[in-house]
Amino acid sequence: MTITYALIQMLEKVAEKTDRARIITKAEVFKLILNGKAVVGCEYRKAGAVHKEFGPVIFASGGFGADFGSDSLLAQYRPDLLHLPTTNGEHCTGDAIKMGEAIGATTTDLEWVQVHPTGLVKPDDPDAKVKFLAAEALRGVGGLVLDANGKRFANELGRRDYVTGEMWKSKPPFRLCLNKAAADEIIWHAKHYTGRGVMKFYESGAALAKDMGVPLQTLVDTHQAHYDAAKKTEKDPDGGKWPAYPSGKSWDEASGKTGSGKKFYHNVIDGSKVATEPFYVAIITPVIHYCMGGLECTVLGECITKAGVIPGLYVAGEAAGGIHGNNRLGGNSLLDCVVFGRVSGKAAVKYTFGAGDKFRLCPSPLELKELVK
Numbered sequence: 001m002t003i004t005y006a007l008i009q010m011l012e013k014v015a016e017k018t019d020r021a022r023i024i025t026k027a028e029v030f031k032l033i034l035n036g037k038a039v040v041g042c043e044y045r046k047a048g049a050v051h052k053e054f055g056p057v058i059f060a061s062g063g064f065g066a067d068f069g070s071d072s073l074l075a076q077y078r079p080d081l082l083h084l085p086t087t088n089g090e091h092c093t094g095d096a097i098k099m100g101e102a103i104g105a106t107t108t109d110l111e112w113v114q115v116h117p118t119g120l121v122k123p124d125d126p127d128a129k130v131k132f133l134a135a136e137a138l139r140g141v142g143g144l145v146l147d148a149n150g151k152r153f154a155n156e157l158g159r160r161d162y163v164t165g166e167m168w169k170s171k172p173p174f175r176l177c178l179n180k181a182a183a184d185e186i187i188w189h190a191k192h193y194t195g196r197g198v199m200k201f202y203e204s205g206a207a208l209a210k211d212m213g214v215p216l217q218t219l220v221d222t223h224q225a226h227y228d229a230a231k232k233t234e235k236d237p238d239g240g241k242w243p244a245y246p247s248g249k250s251w252d253e254a255s256g257k258t259g260s261g262k263k264f265y266h267n268v269i270d271g272s273k274v275a276t277e278p279f280y281v282a283i284i285t286p287v288i289h290y291c292m293g294g295l296e297c298t299v300l301g302e303c304i305t306k307a308g309v310i311p312g313l314y315v316a317g318e319a320a321g322g323i324h325g326n327n328r329l330g331g332n333s334l335l336d337c338v339v340f341g342r343v344s345g346k347a348a349v350k351y352t353f354g355a356g357d358k359f360r361l362c363p364s365p366l367e368l369k370e371l372v373k
């Protein structure tokens with residue numbers, strides 16, 4: 001069972017079987033309620049009516065990667081990205097940031113919006129604003145990223161911001177190409193994406209070259225150069241004339257020229273195999289993916305103003321800023337959600353009931369066991 005599902009399931013059980021939690025769905029929080037400088041609740045809309053709820057508030061409303069209006073956070077902080085598609089759901093409009101700012105909460109790093117290199121383009125709906133995301137693993141198993149001319153231009157295993165940066169300098173459309181061995185290693189994904197029309201299976205490299213409108217020989221040369229670099233790396237891992245990522249030297253000219261040469265190779269084929277090799281291929285595009293910026297907070301998840309902590313207001317997850325520097329690494333958001341969800345939850349309970357363990361912060365493990373029976 002996935003961690004987040006297990007956590008939600010437990011919350012549902014607690015709500016079902018005790019009076020310690022209540023879950024209100026299909027509700028939109030739009031305003032904080034203040035008592036002096038302290039947050040004592042929030043107002044929300046549900047089914048056309050406005051309701052109030054009292055107690056400390058923990059914002060967990062996500063980022064603003066789908067906030068595209070003319071007065072949106074993206075328009076304010078990253079107008080250069082407004083034309084891009086997004087992987088984010090339409091709820092990602094930065095509501096926490098807006099409500100926080102309305103009462104003087106400070107924000108941080110709002111200009112740091114992560115653009116992921118592998119948004120999947122659906123050929124029959126290329127302009128769709130919301131895109132599927134190609135899992136990082138597709139590059140990990142050996143997927144090569146090619147430009148419109150069938151050439152590699154970056155280290156496929158580089159960081160998201162690096163690969164995206166190299167895409168801006170190169171000629172679209174870009175393709176993520178998995179040869180048979182690479183696709184076999186991740187066949188569930190390949191078939192899933194193919195079924196959804198965002199990936200295409202080609203019987204052979206010859207068919208792929210024809211569809212791309214490039215000479216087959218170009219794909220042969222691209223693969224041969226990649227293969228040669230892999231073999232040289234096998235023989236002499238510390239050699240090569242190009243600077244490598246994360247460190248050392250690389251034999252790979254295509255990525256080496258970018259200053260971030262490839263050092264790790266997986267499921268590599270030589271040029272002679274390309275003509276008859278089956279490929280799974282997706283057209284990919286840079287896509288807005290994650291907001292590193294958000295509400296500034298303390299290590300307890302407390303929101304702050306310039307004057308200090310705002311009593312009763314907390315933030316966790318993507319709505320919080322400053323956790324990931326200027327480039328979040330893959331997998332770390334859910335970790336952040338679990339850590340700061342827990343930290344801010346505990347802090348909010350302590351704030352409500354008092355410090356010194358006077359009140360137990362949450363059900364004990366034994367109680368939890370009883371609840372899930």
Ligand SMILES: Cc1cc2nc3c(=O)[nH]c(=O)nc-3n(C[C@H](O)[C@H](O)[C@H](O)COP(=O)(O)OP(=O)(O)OC[C@H]3O[C@@H](n4cnc5c(N)ncnc54)[C@H](O)[C@@H]3O)c2cc1C
Pocket residue numbers: 027028029030060061062063087088089091092095096132133289290316317318319330331332333334335337
């Ligand atoms: C396609 C995709 C793949 C990803 N893959 C990974 C991955 O593999 N690993 C990883 O670590 N991270 C991944 N991420 C990032 C990660 O999923 C998000 O950063 C994370 O889910 C953010 O969690 P959150 O709880 O802060 O916000 P969200 O998950 O965005 O949830 C916010 C919730 O708040 C609700 N909400 C918003 N505004 C209001 C309002 N005004 N009133 C009431 N409710 C509101 C929304 O409806 C939503 O339910 C991925 C993101 C995407 C888009």
